Amino acid sequence: MKRQNQISLILGAWCMALLAILGCENVISPLTDDAENVFAIHGFLDMAADTQFVRVSALRSAVLAEKPGLENVHVQSVDESTMEVAAWSDLVIELQDGTEGVLYYSLFKPVSDRTYELQILKDGILVATARTTLPKNPPYFAGVPTGDTLQFIQTIVVEGIAGRPFEIAVQYEVSRPDETPTETVLIEYDQDGSNTLGGWQFDVFLKRDQFSVLREVDWPLFGPQLELRRVSAFISLKSAEWVNAKSPNNFENAHGFFGSVGRFELPWILPPDAVGTLGFIDKQDPL
Known part of the structure; x- marks a missing residue:
């Protein structure tokens, strides 16, 4: 196994997103009463990431039993839409409590509205699985801008979701007069929205x-x-597994948490008069 003690730059965002469920401490119970349920899986697939991570731990059935290792364990995932198989490599990390844990990682970007099955094989035999379906790219529409020059707003309606996405930002691409290069400004939105009919x-x-x-x-x-x-x-939208993170039902012969996060861009055309109200020149390309 590859060893690496300083991986905070790689895994910081992963740990923060999973903190409410597992954290990056060794809080996995080392015991199990179920002889078939011998693996704990914690992780999620992220559409914005080029590398996916999942933590896998082997459990023992008694206090005095020898702690099982992962030497003969291999992890892979299957895209059920294409049946493409992705191999996962192992990485030993130092946890916050000073103990060691094993992460598996794979270089791919998951696709929205596809189901992925994470498979654990021991000695070449499939022994445990976990599945997640990534959120769909939601339909949406932009309302007519309203208000005056001091309070000028536009309502965006995202259809088919219940509740606020856990991350929202608005991005503007602008260029200086008669210059081709664009500059991008991303503005995070922290305020609450509201539920509406169908979204x-x-x-x-x-x-x-x-x-x-x-x-x-x-x-x-x-x-x-x-x-x-x-x-x-x-x-950013969470998959259904995050709703029931404490009592998931997407495992076979394992337990823990395995979900996914969808990341989506929702562009729209700002009306020319609204662009003028903002003091910009309208150079938007058709969508």
């Missing part, structure tokens, strides 16, 4: 964002106008 909605504060864009690109409020190239919202 969930939130307000984009266009005028407030205008000042943020000007500040980020170091552009004067009164002067030549920036060119607006693109506006998008970025949202």
Whole structure:
């Protein structure tokens, strides 16, 4: 097995996202009363990541029993839409409590609305599985901008979801007059939205964002106008497994947590008069 003590830069985001369920401490119970249920699996697939991680632990059935190892254990995943198999490599890490844990990682990006089965094989025999289906790319629409130049907002409705996405940001792509290169400004949105018929909605504060864009690109409020190239919202959605994280039902001969996170860009065209209200020149390309 490969050993690496300092992997915080790689796994920091992974640990934070899983903290409420497992954390990066060795809190997995080492015992099991079920002879068939001998593996603990904790991890999730992330559409935004090029590398996927999952923690696997072998359990023993009695206090005095010898702690089982993972020397003959191999992990792989299957994309059930294409039946493509991805191999996972092992990595021994030092946990926050000073003990060691084993992560498995694989280099691929999962695809929305596909089901992946994580498979644990021991001595070449399939002994445990966990499955997750990534969230779908949701339909959405942008309402008509409303308000005056001081309180100028636009409502975005995301259909088919119940409750707030756990991450929301709005991105503006602008360019300086007569210059081709674009500059990107990403603005995180922390405020709550509201449930609506068939989905969930939130307000984009266009005028407030205008000042943020000007500040980020170091552009004067009164002067030549920036060119607006693109506006998008970025949202992150959790799979169904996160709802019942404490009592999952997507395991065979294992327990723990295995879910997924969908990351989606929702672009829209800002009406020309709204672009003018913001003091930009409309250079948006059709979607």
